[in-house]
Amino acid sequence: MQFDETDKKLLLFLQQDAKQTTKELSYKLGLSVTAVYERVKKLENNGVISKYVAILDKTKIDRNFIILCHVKLIQHKKEYVMQFEKEVMNLQEVIECFHVSGDYDYILKICVKDMEDYRNFMLTKLTTLQHIASTHSSFTISEVKNTTEITL
Amino acid sequence: MQFDETDKKLLLFLQQDAKQTTKELSYKLGLSVTAVYERVKKLENNGVISKYVAILDKTKIDRNFIILCHVKLIQHKKEYVMQFEKEVMNLQEVIECFHVSGDYDYILKICVKDMEDYRNFMLTKLTTLQHIASTHSSFTISEVKNTTEITL
DNA sequence: GGTGAAAACACTCTCAG
DNA sequence: CTGAGAGTGTTTTCACC
Numbered sequence: 317m318q319f320d321e322t323d324k325k326l327l328l329f330l331q332q333d334a335k336q337t338t339k340e341l342s343y344k345l346g347l348s349v350t351a352v353y354e355r356v357k358k359l360e361n362n363g364v365i366s367k368y369v370a371i372l373d374k375t376k377i378d379r380n381f382i383i384l385c386h387v388k389l390i391q392h393k394k395e396y397v398m399q400f401e402k403e404v405m406n407l408q409e410v411i412e413c414f415h416v417s418g419d420y421d422y423i424l425k426i427c428v429k430d431m432e433d434y435r436n437f438m439l440t441k442l443t444t445l446q447h448i449a450s451t452h453s454s455f456t457i458s459e460v461k462n463t464t465e466i467t468l
Numbered sequence: 469m470q471f472d473e474t475d476k477k478l479l480l481f482l483q484q485d486a487k488q489t490t491k492e493l494s495y496k497l498g499l500s501v502t503a504v505y506e507r508v509k510k511l512e513n514n515g516v517i518s519k520y521v522a523i524l525d526k527t528k529i530d531r532n533f534i535i536l537c538h539v540k541l542i543q544h545k546k547e548y549v550m551q552f553e554k555e556v557m558n559l560q561e562v563i564e565c566f567h568v569s570g571d572y573d574y575i576l577k578i579c580v581k582d583m584e585d586y587r588n589f590m591l592t593k594l595t596t597l598q599h600i601a602s603t604h605s606s607f608t609i610s611e612v613k614n615t616t617e618i619t620l
Numbered sequence: 621g622g623t624g625a626a627a628a629c630a631c632t633c634t635c636a637g
Numbered sequence: 638c639t640g641a642g643a644g645t646g647t648t649t650t651c652a653c654c
Contacts, residue, residue: 317528327529330522334486337646348623353648366525369616370482373518376469377479379618384568384575401612408619416536416606423536423575423606427618454568454575460553464521464616466531466579467560489631500639505633 317364322347324468326355327364331465334368371464378429382456385442386420388449396447403445409437420452431455469516474499476620478507479516483617486520523616530581534608537594538572540601548599555597561589572604583607 319327322345329341342352359365374380389396397415404413404424412425428434434453442451471479474497481493494504511517526532541548549567556565556576564577580586586605594603 319529327522327524331524332519332521334520334522338648339646349647350624350649351622357648362528363525364528365522367484367523368486369484369521369523370479370486370517371519371521371616372479372483372618373515374618376514376516377471377618377620382566384566405613410613411616411618412614413612414534414536414606414614415609415612417609418604418606420606422612452570454566454570454572456566456568458567460565460567460574461557461562462564462566464523464563466524466526466529466563468529491631501631502633502640503638506638509633 317362319468323355323359326352327359327468328465330365374427379427381428381430381434382459383426383428383434384454384456385424385426386452386454387422387424389421389447390449391447392421400445400447407441409441469514471620475507475511478504479511479620480617482508482517526579531579533580533582533586534611535578535580535586536606536608537576537578538604538606539574539576541573541599542601543599544573552597552599559593561593
């Protein structure tokens with residue numbers, strides 16, 4: 317898919333604030349309301365914009381302890397991989413999970429309240445999953461950057 | 469901050485789709501439009517909802533190659549840490565960056581088009597940063613889970 | 621590609637209760 | 638929290654550049 321400069325700016329603006337009115341966007345882009353409206357609709361219909369979501373402040377909902385957990389499976393049989401992935405998807409503490417190359421098979425981003433909750437999560441949820449050989453947790457000291465915005 | 473069941477549901481709905489109208493939400497929650505409106509405003513003003521954003525489909529904007537890069541600094545002097553973090557924040561390919569405990573100092577989530585772009589990013593951007601001792605890249609084979617949604 | 625205007629509709633926001 | 642009303646934005650169509 318090809319985007320001109322106006323589309324790129326529009327996508328940037330919408331990634332920063334999805335609640336802007338078409339009127340505001342038309343002013344920022346130097347276009348008419350109709351033109352902006354049609355571009356936005358096109359990007360939505362194309363699936364370039366997949367959804368609009370509210371982003372919560374993790375400090376205000378007691379979920380500001382972030383852990384990056386590296387997981388190795390005992391084997392890479394398709395059955396094991398599928399089952400592990402299915403189970404991980406259902407863990408609400410796991411915000412992201414990537415199947416990766418390298419020393420570990422998966423890297424999980426986990427959000428909980430504090431170390432006690434994490435201990436609890438490990439004991440009652442993660443380590444009860446099947447086919448896990450080992451895990452290695454990296455605790456977040458600080459969140460340097462954490463955005464959903466992709467610059468085109 | 470304390471949330472009742474209605475707030476929790478409301479936050480879940482808004483994290484799934486921020487473009488729902490108050491009317492739709494009032495129906496789902498079994499409340500009046502005004503009641504929902506005031507709850508949403510309160511959550512916005514409290515800062516629990518920090519922003520509303522558009523989420524793009526990475527496959528449609530040629531940014532679907534995700535790398536988790538582990539970075540070690542040569543030293544942990546405050547000056548080095550500050551400078552590295554400042555420089556990383558300005559790299560648009562870096563979507564997330566966490567200062568973590570363990571073998572590596574930082575874990576970065578990087579989104580680019582393909583391996584060629586990543587090589588380019590490493591050579592012209594990441595490895596030109598000061599004070600880096602070593603890096604280790606984990607390439608994403610598949611994105612098992614990648615959400616912005618936090619269940620309360 | 622784009623503009624501008626008009627009309628119908630839906631939603632936001634406030635206020636009295 | 639509710640219901641109603643005023644104000645505002647959205648959405649669509651149109652003629653036109």
